[in-house]
Amino acid sequence: MNDVHDAGVATELDGAARARLTEILGDRVRFDEPLAPYTSWKIGGPADAFANVRSEAELAAILRLAHRRGLPWFVLGSGSNLLVGDGGIRGVVIRLGGAYAEIAVAREHGQVVVRAGASAGMPLLVAQGASQGARGIGSLAGIPGSVGGALRMNAGTDREFGEFVRDVAVQTPAKPDAHTVTPQYFYRHTTLARDAVVASVTLTFPADEPAAVREETQGRLVRRKATQPLNVPNAGSCFRNPPGDAAGRLIEAAGAKGWREGGAEVSELHANFIVNRGDATASDVAALLARVRRAVAERFGIELELEVHFVGAFV
Ligand SMILES: Cc1cc2nc3c(=O)[nH]c(=O)nc-3n(C[C@H](O)[C@H](O)[C@H](O)COP(=O)(O)OP(=O)(O)OC[C@H]3O[C@@H](n4cnc5c(N)ncnc54)[C@H](O)[C@@H]3O)c2cc1C
Numbered sequence: 187m188n189d190v191h192d193a194g195v196a197t198e199l200d201g202a203a204r205a206r207l208t209e210i211l212g213d214r215v216r217f218d219e220p221l222a223p224y225t226s227w228k229i230g231g232p233a234d235a236f237a238n239v240r241s242e243a244e245l246a247a248i249l250r251l252a253h254r255r256g257l258p259w260f261v262l263g264s265g266s267n268l269l270v271g272d273g274g275i276r277g278v279v280i281r282l283g284g285a286y287a288e289i290a291v292a293r294e295h296g297q298v299v300v301r302a303g304a305s306a307g308m309p310l311l312v313a314q315g316a317s318q319g320a321r322g323i324g325s326l327a328g329i330p331g332s333v334g335g336a337l338r339m340n341a342g343t344d345r346e347f348g349e350f351v352r353d354v355a356v357q358t359p360a361k362p363d364a365h366t367v368t369p370q371y372f373y374r375h376t377t378l379a380r381d382a383v384v385a386s387v388t389l390t391f392p393a394d395e396p397a398a399v400r401e402e403t404q405g406r407l408v409r410r411k412a413t414q415p416l417n418v419p420n421a422g423s424c425f426r427n428p429p430g431d432a433a434g435r436l437i438e439a440a441g442a443k444g445w446r447e448g449g450a451e452v453s454e455l456h457a458n459f460i461v462n463r464g465d466a467t468a469s470d471v472a473a474l475l476a477r478v479r480r481a482v483a484e485r486f487g488i489e490l491e492l493e494v495h496f497v498g499a500f501v
Contacts, residue, residue, distance in 0.1 A: 199234045199277070203255055207235055207278070210247045214238040221270045221279065221498075224262060226330060228419040229468050230270025231498065233279035240284025245383060246362035252278060253359035260497060261383050263335030264307070267421055272468045273499025281305075282334065286385065291318050298323075298391045299352075304334030304384040308341070316403045320391035322350065324402040328410040330422075334384035340371045343406075348376065350389040356382040374426055374493055415453045419462040424475060425490040433482075433490055434458035440481040447474040468500060 199207075199217070207215045219236035222228050239245045252259045258277030262268070286303035291314045293299075298320035302311050308329050315323040325345035329336060336347045337354060348371025355364040356378070364385045369378040378384070410416070425433035437443070437457035445452045449466030452474065453459040460471055479490050 225265035231274030235278045249359045249362045263332035266331040271498035271500040273501040275498040300389040302333045316399045319394045319396040321394035327403045327406040353388040355385045415455045423458040426493045450474045
């Protein structure tokens with residue numbers, strides 16, 4: 187799967203597109219920017235243009251530009267669920283910040299209401315929500331990444347992000363000003379249009395005792411530290427759990443723990459995690475994922491589906 191919104195033939199950025207991007211963003215657009223530092227796997231080739239966008243007006247201008255010129259574009263969150271190809275991403279990679287990073291938490295009529303911009307970090311959102319007693323927010327504890335990524339992925343554990351969403355505002359090439367949409371949420375995906383950029387989200391939780399919610403949240407973070415390889419670059423669970431089973435259990439039972447391809451290794455701690463031993467390429471990870479998938483299919487007749495998104499050029 188490749189999520190770049192390619193409006194036609196993959197286009198190299200020409201001088202005019204570069205000039206217009208610079209006009210909109212000044213030195214907040216960079217060209218041929220390596221993407222590895224922006225992903226939790228620390229893997230990935232360069233973006234033709236890397237656009238640090240700080241306001242609704244800037245994003246609207248970039249979406250209009252991409253639409254008009256047929257430029258491919260991709261919105262990057264915190265890069266914690268992405269395998270970016272070694273050949274990088276053609277067109278414009280959009281990274282939100284500035285006004286999109288705001289979080290406001292308030293108690294209103296027996297509820298905790300969290301309003302957050304798309305680039306706000308989930309760990310901060312969970313900490314702030316917990317300190318106001320947002321019951322259920324512990325289910326989102328320990329999920330790295332941004333609010334926009336969590337919405338797109340319907341991230342979660344025993345409960346999912348979408349369960350708590352009241353409103354979502356998006357911007358799209360056809361309608362670049364922020365407007366509300368009402369997607370449906372499923373296990374690790376949503377019906378949100380592929381070309382919609384999440385701008386902000388409002389979440390509601392029943393109000394509870396802050397101390398109790400904080401304690402539950404802390405407990406979950408501690409359990410994660412014991413069961414996930416958090417000190418080595420990874421992208422969380424690589425495969426979705428098949429109905430009624432756990433991908434990690436199947437991979438372990440297929441004997442894949444510790445398998446390596448180049449610098450990529452199936453984690454000894456959690457078999458559904460692939461860790462970067464330092465010099466892994468996207469091709470190493472892709473080869474290891476394919477090998478694991480084959481082994482599970484041969485042993486159990488189950489075709490695992492990827493949870494991580496592949497994006498860009500695999501060389
Ligand atoms: C250690 C670790 C633990 C993890 N644990 C969990 C877990 O418990 N549960 C779980 O569900 N996931 C987990 N993940 C995976 C990952 O954190 C989530 O999928 C997360 O929601 C991805 O957010 P992100 O901002 O990093 O998105 P990215 O990886 O940057 O992008 C993921 C997708 O979202 C899209 N996207 C990002 N921002 C926007 C936006 N503003 N508008 C529209 N689309 C957008 C991207 O285009 C891409 O298709 C874990 C990952 C790691 C590294």
